[in-house]
Amino acid sequence: MATDVGSSSRTGRNLRAWGVAGLFMLPALALYALFVLFPIVQAARFSLFDWNGLEALDKFIGLANFERALADPVFLGAVSHNAFIVILSLAVQIPFALGLALMLNRKFRGRAILRLIFFAPYVIAEVITAIVWSLLLQPNGLAEHLLTAIGLEDAYSPWLADTDTVLIALFFIITWKYFGFHMILLLAGLQGIPREIEEAAAIDGASRWQGIRYVTLPLLGPTIRVSVFLSIIGSLQLFDLVWVTTRGGPVNFSNTMAVYMFDRGFVRFQFGYGSAVAVILFLICFVLALAYQRWVLRRDTEGATTYG
Amino acid sequence: MAEPTTVREAVAVVDRRAGPGARVRVRRIAGSVLRYGVLLAVTAVIVIPVVYAVLSGFRDAPQLAANPVGLPNPWVWTNYTDSLMSASFWVQLRNSAVVAGLSTVVVVLFAALAAFVIARREFPGRELAYTVFTLGLLFPATVAILPLLILVRDLGLLDNPLGLALPEAAFGLPLTIIILRPFFRSIPKELEDAAALDGCGPLGFFFRILLPLSRPALVTVAVLAIVASWNQFLLPLVMLSDAGNWTLPLGVTNFSTQYTTDTARIVAYTSLAIVPALAFYLVAERQLVGGLTGGSVKG
Numbered sequence: 185m186a187t188d189v190g191s192s193s194r195t196g197r198n199l200r201a202w203g204v205a206g207l208f209m210l211p212a213l214a215l216y217a218l219f220v221l222f223p224i225v226q227a228a229r230f231s232l233f234d235w236n237g238l239e240a241l242d243k244f245i246g247l248a249n250f251e252r253a254l255a256d257p258v259f260l261g262a263v264s265h266n267a268f269i270v271i272l273s274l275a276v277q278i279p280f281a282l283g284l285a286l287m288l289n290r291k292f293r294g295r296a297i298l299r300l301i302f303f304a305p306y307v308i309a310e311v312i313t314a315i316v317w318s319l320l321l322q323p324n325g326l327a328e329h330l331l332t333a334i335g336l337e338d339a340y341s342p343w344l345a346d347t348d349t350v351l352i353a354l355f356f357i358i359t360w361k362y363f364g365f366h367m368i369l370l371l372a373g374l375q376g377i378p379r380e381i382e383e384a385a386a387i388d389g390a391s392r393w394q395g396i397r398y399v400t401l402p403l404l405g406p407t408i409r410v411s412v413f414l415s416i417i418g419s420l421q422l423f424d425l426v427w428v429t430t431r432g433g434p435v436n437f438s439n440t441m442a443v444y445m446f447d448r449g450f451v452r453f454q455f456g457y458g459s460a461v462a463v464i465l466f467l468i469c470f471v472l473a474l475a476y477q478r479w480v481l482r483r484d485t486e487g488a489t490t491y492g
Numbered sequence: 493m494a495e496p497t498t499v500r501e502a503v504a505v506v507d508r509r510a511g512p513g514a515r516v517r518v519r520r521i522a523g524s525v526l527r528y529g530v531l532l533a534v535t536a537v538i539v540i541p542v543v544y545a546v547l548s549g550f551r552d553a554p555q556l557a558a559n560p561v562g563l564p565n566p567w568v569w570t571n572y573t574d575s576l577m578s579a580s581f582w583v584q585l586r587n588s589a590v591v592a593g594l595s596t597v598v599v600v601l602f603a604a605l606a607a608f609v610i611a612r613r614e615f616p617g618r619e620l621a622y623t624v625f626t627l628g629l630l631f632p633a634t635v636a637i638l639p640l641l642i643l644v645r646d647l648g649l650l651d652n653p654l655g656l657a658l659p660e661a662a663f664g665l666p667l668t669i670i671i672l673r674p675f676f677r678s679i680p681k682e683l684e685d686a687a688a689l690d691g692c693g694p695l696g697f698f699f700r701i702l703l704p705l706s707r708p709a710l711v712t713v714a715v716l717a718i719v720a721s722w723n724q725f726l727l728p729l730v731m732l733s734d735a736g737n738w739t740l741p742l743g744v745t746n747f748s749t750q751y752t753t754d755t756a757r758i759v760a761y762t763s764l765a766i767v768p769a770l771a772f773y774l775v776a777e778r779q780l781v782g783g784l785t786g787g788s789v790k791g
Binding site for chain 1: 524526531532534535541542545557574601602605606608609613614616617618621624625628631632634637638639659662663671694698719721722725728730740741744745748755758759762765769770773780781
């Protein structure tokens with residue numbers, strides 16, 4: 185690439201390079217444009233119409249769908265439920281996964297099997313997780329019997345059916361399924377930190393806790409930030425689990441944006457309105473991701489973790 | 493590079509002086525008791541629901557209502573044998589496998605082709621192309637599901653495995669390209685030059701040298717794609733109406749709403765649906781975890 189070339193031959197080479205690159209990228213670009221980009225543009229278009237998905241698309245209503253969504257307490261409630269799950273994930277799930285990753289980062293008997301078990305729920309489908317946990321938590325299910333067996337029958341209540349506890353119960357199930365994924369990511373990051381650095385801190389008189397606080401965690405920063413990012417995006421798009429366990433109930437107390445969108449779009453055939461909700465969901469994710477990219481992820485060079 | 497050596501030597505010195513003192517030993521034991529306690533509790537919370545589901549499948553309805561804890565007495569096999577002998581379970585298993593296979597082949601091949609030029613070629617717009625693909629991480633199928641239904645309907649692919657596999661592959665492209673790019677980049681330029689001298693064009697290099705050398709990375713992304721497709725719920729929920737085309741997640745969900753009162757049958761069916769996923773996990777765990785771990789260490 186360092187050889188001197190005239191401008192005309194450089195243009196020619198660029199064209200050729202572009203031709204080869206274009207040919208290699210063509211299948212992926214075509215698939216991506218057709219099934220990812222085009223539907224998103226379509227969603228933006230549909231969102232401006234009053235449409236049931238079947239008739240002609242001719243009732244243009246401007247931004248009325250958006251006004252309606254932003255004035256609907258049920259939708260705003262759904263947004264707040266997503267926010268609640270995001271906050272819990274960051275405040276509870278990630279620290280929990282981090283704690284376990286720190287424990288599993290030391291050599292001891294049984295470490296490999298524990299890692300295998302903790303990560304296993306990640307491969308179990310969300311709907312299957314949802315069915316098993318609904319049965320477990322329902323009245324006369326395992327949870328109630330176990331609590332009764334240890335004399336705590338008063339501690340049981342049908343958490344998924346109670347407006348006060350449904351979100352926390354759902355968050356618990358989410359954590360059950362996903363903490364292993366974050367743990368594996370963080371464990372991978374931990375294993376990338378050279379032992380010598382932590383040992384040096386120990387020699388300088390740092391306690392184990394100080395070593396973690398001032399040496400390990402800062403070095404793990406890039407991985408934690410990726411984990412946080414994936415957790416935020418995942419929490420905002422929560423659907424399968426809620427749809428199967430509660431359908432957003434009781435009385436909308438566990439509605440998420442995606443469940444609300446699906447219900448309005450596919451159950452009530454309000455395609456235009458559902459699309460507007462999808463666009464709002466998309467914009468929220470997009471703005472958050474850009475902001476995160478701009479202010480948080482920016483200092484991490486690419487490739488610091490696999491999923492950078 | 494003298495520093496680590498000094499550190500290591502220093503550690504050895506400290507170890508020798510402090511020795512396995514009694515106080516250190518007590519603290520260490522207390523520490524491991526706490527650690528094993530926490531790890532054991534977490535293990536119990538992970539394992540119990542799955543074991544509970546499997547065991548409950550061996551009870552009949554009265555048993556399940558009276559005592560869902562402990563071993564079934566007597567063991568009832570009909571819930572499992574009924575499910576295993578029903579055609580629907582096997583049909584759903586096959587449908588899931590077909591869709592997962594199709595979408596994995598498409599996403600890995602297409603993503604590898606694109607990641608190859610993005611990783612190793614200079615051309616105007618390369619970074620733009622990469623950015624456009626990575627932005628896709630933000631668009632899960634959920635956001636586009638309404639227009640996707642219309643698109644797939646217009647393509648005549650409703651109730652067709654391709655109607656699921658193609659969108660799944662498309663939405664899997666970003667992650668696959670992101671993982672493959674650094675692997676492809678790490679393969680030495682000299683190899684490509686040598687291949688070019690021997691008359692190997694870009695396509696020849698891609699298929700004969702790059703892909704074989706990248707097998708671990710390809711296996712990793714394939715495993716991720718299979719898991720993603722296998723567990724996909726929203727797309728089948730929207731695209732499939734004929735029960736003969738249902739995938740397992742859809743079949744399990746419908747089964748559970750169909751037999752709401754017969755919990756034992758639901759858990760038996762659900763447990764059976766977990767088996768292929770866990771079996772696959774046991775086989776592919778090293779690729780799944782090793783891929784994450786290896787990639788991150790490599791940086």
